[in-house]
Amino acid sequence: MNSIILRIGSRYVVGILLLFSIYMLLRGHNEPGGGFIGGLIGATGFVLYAIGCGTADARAALRIMPQTIAMAGLGIALVAGLAAAAFGDALFTGQWLFIGAEGDDKGLPLSTVLVFDIGVYLVVFGAILTLVFAMEEEI
Amino acid sequence: MSWTLTLPLVLPFLTAVAAFLLRANPAGRWVSVVGSALLLIAAGSLMLETLRAGVVVGQMGNWPAPFGITLVADLLSAIMVVITAITALAVSVYALADIDRRMEMLGYHALFNVLIAGVVGAFLTGDLFNLYVWFEVMLISSFGLLILGGRKEQIDGGIKYVTLNLVSTILFLSGIGLLYGMTGTLNLADLSLAVEEVENKGLLTVVAVMFMIAFGVKAALFPLFFWLPAAYHTPAFSVSAVFAGLLTKVGVYALIRMFTLVFDHDIGFTHEILLWVAALTMITGVLGAAAQSDFRKILSFHIVSQIGYMILGLALYTPLALVGAVFYLVHHIVVKANLFLIAGIAQRLTGSTELSRIGGLYKSAPLLAVLFLIPAFSLAGFPPLSGFWAKYVLVQATLEVEAWILAGVALAVGLLTIYSMTKIWAEAFWKKHPEGIDPTPDKLDGPTRAALLLPVGFLATLTIIIGFFPQPFVALAEASAAQLLDPTAYVTAVLGGSE
Numbered sequence: 001m002n003s004i005i006l007r008i009g010s011r012y013v014v015g016i017l018l019l020f021s022i023y024m025l026l027r028g029h030n031e032p033g034g035g036f037i038g039g040l041i042g043a044t045g046f047v048l049y050a051i052g053c054g055t056a057d058a059r060a061a062l063r064i065m066p067q068t069i070a071m072a073g074l075g076i077a078l079v080a081g082l083a084a085a086a087f088g089d090a091l092f093t094g095q096w097l098f099i100g101a102e103g104d105d106k107g108l109p110l111s112t113v114l115v116f117d118i119g120v121y122l123v124v125f126g127a128i129l130t131l132v133f134a135m136e137e138e139i
Numbered sequence: 140m141s142w143t144l145t146l147p148l149v150l151p152f153l154t155a156v157a158a159f160l161l162r163a164n165p166a167g168r169w170v171s172v173v174g175s176a177l178l179l180i181a182a183g184s185l186m187l188e189t190l191r192a193g194v195v196v197g198q199m200g201n202w203p204a205p206f207g208i209t210l211v212a213d214l215l216s217a218i219m220v221v222i223t224a225i226t227a228l229a230v231s232v233y234a235l236a237d238i239d240r241r242m243e244m245l246g247y248h249a250l251f252n253v254l255i256a257g258v259v260g261a262f263l264t265g266d267l268f269n270l271y272v273w274f275e276v277m278l279i280s281s282f283g284l285l286i287l288g289g290r291k292e293q294i295d296g297g298i299k300y301v302t303l304n305l306v307s308t309i310l311f312l313s314g315i316g317l318l319y320g321m322t323g324t325l326n327l328a329d330l331s332l333a334v335e336e337v338e339n340k341g342l343l344t345v346v347a348v349m350f351m352i353a354f355g356v357k358a359a360l361f362p363l364f365f366w367l368p369a370a371y372h373t374p375a376f377s378v379s380a381v382f383a384g385l386l387t388k389v390g391v392y393a394l395i396r397m398f399t400l401v402f403d404h405d406i407g408f409t410h411e412i413l414l415w416v417a418a419l420t421m422i423t424g425v426l427g428a429a430a431q432s433d434f435r436k437i438l439s440f441h442i443v444s445q446i447g448y449m450i451l452g453l454a455l456y457t458p459l460a461l462v463g464a465v466f467y468l469v470h471h472i473v474v475k476a477n478l479f480l481i482a483g484i485a486q487r488l489t490g491s492t493e494l495s496r497i498g499g500l501y502k503s504a505p506l507l508a509v510l511f512l513i514p515a516f517s518l519a520g521f522p523p524l525s526g527f528w529a530k531y532v533l534v535q536a537t538l539e540v541e542a543w544i545l546a547g548v549a550l551a552v553g554l555l556t557i558y559s560m561t562k563i564w565a566e567a568f569w570k571k572h573p574e575g576i577d578p579t580p581d582k583l584d585g586p587t588r589a590a591l592l593l594p595v596g597f598l599a600t601l602t603i604i605i606g607f608f609p610q611p612f613v614a615l616a617e618a619s620a621a622q623l624l625d626p627t628a629y630v631t632a633v634l635g636g637s638e
Contacts, residue, residue, distance in 0.1 A: 067246060071159045078152055084200075091145050092200040127279075 003052070010052035014061075017045030025121050026114075035117035039124025047132050055136045066129035073122025080116035092116075143188045144197040144210050146181040147220050148263060150174060151227075151256035158248035168235055171248040175228040178255070182217075182224040189217040193622070194632035196265070204265070204633050205326030211265035213629055214619035215465060219262040219392055222469050225601070226384045226476050227255045229594035233480050234377040236590035242287050242375065250287070254280040254381070261389045265633055267315055267325040270393065274311065274357070278304050281386060284378045285370060296370035303366040307356035314349040321346070328633035331400045331626055340404060347402040347409050354397070358390030360450060361420040364443045368427065371442070372435035372492070376483025379435060383442055384476030388468055391449050395464065398453060399623040406456055413454035418548045421447030425555040434482045434492040434567065437559050438475070441518065444552055445471050448533055451545065455536050461620035463533035466613060470525040470605060474514040477598035481511050484591050485567055488578035494563065499572035503579040506592070508568050513599040515560040517606065520553045525605035528613070 021042035028034025050058035059065075084093040100107035154174025161167035188195050189212050199208040212220070231251070238247050257276035264270050278301070286297040319325055321342065322333035337343050352363070359367040367387070371379050394413075402409055424444025431437045449471070452464025482492060484507060489497035501508045517524035520531075530553055537546040572578060580588055605612055622628060 067159070071156055071249065074152065075156045078149065078156070082149065090198060090201045091149075094200065 006048075006052040010048045014045040014049050017048075018042055021045070021121075025117060028117060029113065035120030036124055038117075039121040040128065042121070042125050043128035043132070046129055050133060050136055055133050059133065062129070066126045066133060068126070070123050070126025070130060073119045073124075073126060075119070076122065077116050077119025080112045080119055083112050083115075143181070143185045144195050144212055144263065147178060147185055147224070147259050148210070148256060150178045150181055151252045151259060154178075155249045155252035155256065158252060159246055162243055162246060162248065167248060168238070168243060171231040171234065171252060172228070174252060175224065175231045175255075178259075179221075179224040179228050182221045185212055186217045186221050188212075189214055194629050196632045205324050205329035208269050209265035209326060209328070209633055210263045211328070211629065211633055212263055213622050214615065215392070215395070215623060216262045218465065218469060218615065218619060219388070220259055222472050223255065223258050223262065223385060225598075226381060226472060227251075229476065229480070229598055230377050230381045230384075232590055233380070233483070233594045236587040237375060237377045237483060245287055247284070247287060247375075250280045250283045251377075251381070254284065258385050258389055262392060265327050267318070267327060267330065271308070271311055271315060274308060274389075277386065277389065278308065281382065284382075285374050287378070288375065290373070293373045296373040299366050300370040303356055303363070307353045307363075310349055310356075311353035314346050314353060317342075317346045317349070326633065327396070327400055328626075328630040331630055332634075334401055334404060343402075344405050344408060347398075347405075348412070350397055350402070351394070351409065351412065354390045354394045355416070356390070357387065358394060358446055358450070359387050359420075359443050360416050360446060361423050361443075364420065364424070364446075367443060368431075368436060368439040371439040372433060376479060376486070380476045380479035380483070383438065383479045384472045387442060387446055388472055391446060391453075391468060394450065395453050395461075395623065399456075399461075400626050400629065410454045410456050413450055414542075414545070417447045417450035417454050418545055419447075420444065420450065421548055421552040425552045425559070428559045429555060429562075432494050432566075434485060434494060434497075434563060435479065437563060438478050438482060441556065441559065442475060444556070445475070445518070447552070448530070448549065451549065452533055452536065455540060455542070455545075457536055457540060458617075458620055458624060459532065459539060460536035461623055462613065462616045463529065463536050465616040465619050466532055467529040469612065469616075470517070470529045470602075473598050473601050473605070474517050474526065477514040477595055477602070478511075478518065480591075480595050480598070481507065481514070484580075484595065485578075487583070487591070488580060489567070489572060489576065494566035496573060497567050497578070498570040499568075499576070499578050501568040503577050507580065507595075510592070510595050510599050511564070511568065513602055515564065517602050519556040519560050523606045525602050525609070527606065528609045532613070 021038045024033040024041055025035055025038035028038065046058055046062060049061065081092045084091055084095060087095055094111050094113040097110045098107045099110065151174065154170060158167050158170045161170055185195065195212045197210045198204060199210065254277060257273050257280060260273035260276065261270055264273060282297060282301050285300060286293050315325065321337050322330060324330055324333050334343060356363045371382055398409065421444045424440050424447060428437045428440035428444065431440060449464045449467045452460045452467060485497065485500060486492045488500065488504060491497050513524065517526040520526045530549065534546050534549050537549060
């Protein structure tokens with residue numbers, strides 16, 4: 001689509017949507033959100049960019065092939081799930097690290113659950129962009 | 140937490156990632172073969188564990204049932220996982236010669252392994268929503284495989300396939316929602332107890348029928364089967380072999396699981412519907428096949444008719460009938476995948492799958508002719524091949540409950556199957572090639588020939604083994620049918636014995 005408004009606008013919107021998608025990803029642990037919805041929102045940004053500026057530009061901006069992103073995500077999610085076995089727990093049991101925990105204050109909690117969610121984010125992000133780019137290029 | 144339960148699920152995913160990373164390298168295709176071989180070993184050890192313990196249970200993430208996701212393997216699940224691994228191994232060897240460089244670069248091996256992971260996941264999960272997730276994994280990867288290559292008829296078949304399967308998925312999801320609203324749980328074992336306390340049995344039956352339609356589409360039951368013959372003759376032969384062997388059978392498995400474990404409150408109604416659906420599925424499938432003149436289209440319609448036999452076993456709901464259904468599942472997967480692989484070799488040698496345009500295989504490729512006869516006769520139910528025992532048990536089960544018409548249908552459909560098989564035999568193998576081509580396998584180079592013929596020979600051998608030594612297989616099917624009819628062990632293993 002050749003529209004200067006969309007072309008200029010989408011450049012800004014990509015950044016905002018990516019930021020928002022990461023916010024949704026991190027928020028997802030205890031509130032609505034998470035990797036799946038985050039990945040969808042992030043992908044929306046690039047889909048918009050592809051519509052505005054063409055898939056060639058969108059691919060160049062992405063730098064990495066979307067298929068590779070999806071597969072890397074699958075790998076990360078698997079590693080996060082399997083990590084529990086190294087600690088002797090059932091697969092996909094969350095492993096927690098509390099940075100700077102004192103008394104009741106849990107500090108900064110980091111977990112394999114988050115790593116798994118990041119994996120999901122990348123799988124969804126990569127898979128959606130693979131499909132949309134392929135379809136855009138067909139037309 | 141037992142590794143035996145999770146390995147068959149984790150291995151295909153790991154294989155998928157490795158195969159994708161190595162897709163530009165010729166080693167990538169061997170990753171798939173090695174992964175499938177490891178999967179077979181893992182599936183074998185799960186089978187042994189299941190035989191020892193009865194029901195193997197694992198709770199993901201240490202959340203106890205019914206709150207977390209439960210993985211369960213009873214005998215039926217273990218049998219299905221083993222047979223999936225066997226099919227995956229045969230097809231991934233065949234794919235070494237069948238899948239070209241371009242499709243490998245597009246990620247064929249990764250998609251194939253994700254599909255296998257989806258199938259194994261569906262067999263092992265003990266949670267209804269998780270089953271839905273595995274169905275989605277299967278749907279997405281199978282759609283990818285179906286349109287890989289991008290020819291026009293592939294896209295055409297793929298769209299029909301996905302549209303109908305999405306309808307089924309939506310029905311499935313709505314059913315899950317309604318069931319959750321009524322019972323407050325989605326854990327299968329917990330559901331099997333909870334449905335007994337539902338007061339509005341009529342509503343429960345409605346939900347049961349929703350599941351029946353949803354899985355009926357997946358299993359290609361009458362009258363929801365038409366996506367199957369529209370799609371299965373279009374993709375690469377490796378792809379259609381694994382689809383033909385496994386995908387519809389996941390639908391059958393889901394029907395067997397739900398209509399023995401959860402929906403057994405009104406057998407007079409639900410299983411009566413299944414009974415007539417089974418008969419109509421058998422008849423329409425076999426008649427549809429008789430009207431076709433393409434190798435793969437004939438085989439596709441026969442999938443439909445054979446699904447009818449399995450559902451017949453479920454619908455009769457006697458111990459013997461369920462033995463027949465389980466035995467039929469195993470026999471059918473081996474035979475059907477094999478026939479599609481053979482169709483691929485025939486196409487390679489003669490240049491087409493259209494029966495009027497090929498011929499001469501008997502004279503030029505006698506080994507292939509023998510390898511075709513084994514699964515073809517087995518499909519039609521010739522003694523002493525595996526199909527004979529499968530049909531024998533089922534017909535005996537219909538006679539036992541004095542369902543004379545159904546017994547007649549089962550036998551007549553068997554007879555008509557012979558008609559289609561002899562048609563393929565006469566056209567592709569016996570008559571001379573119309574264009575005078577000599578379809579000899581000597582034209583192929585050694586490694587290609589080995590990669591194409593080895594899996595076919597392997598599956599044919601399996602058919603013969605099941606045929607000549609049916610006793611252990613029948614005994615296994617009996618034990619599994621007993622578990623299905625009395626799910627107490629399944630339920631207590633899931634709810635009581637969490638690790």
